[in-house]
Amino acid sequence: MQEVFAQCPGPDCPPGSPPRLTIISYFLSNIISFALLLAGIVAVYFIIISGIKLITSGGDQIKVHEAKQSITYALVGLIIILLSFTIIKVFSVVTGVDCNVLGVAC
Helix, strand or coil: CCCCHHHCCCCCCCCCCCCCCCHHHHHHHHHHHHHHHHHHHHHHHHHHHHHHHHHCCCCCHHHHHHHHHHHHHHHHHHHHHHHHHHHHHHHHHHHCCCCEECCEEC
16 A cells, blocks of 8 residues: 555655644753753853953952842753753643653653
């Protein structure tokens, strides 16, 4: 028996087959994975830049305060990014949807 396009079960359908709604979950998973990765890179970048500002502040209390504040904000952002994996897992369990972030099953 030959498989027809209407029977294609998932995103691994042959080329030229019509798109299916199941592809939306893969698309959103890729967008979320990219956003989390980009946010993590940006947070680490801000931590490094703020560390450089702290070192080059020359003892100026205002610059030291601003650099420490930037480091604090970047670390809080990084913690939120890491906690987002937990949040996604909770939503996955509540909704019953399979979870896959950055290629890792939750």
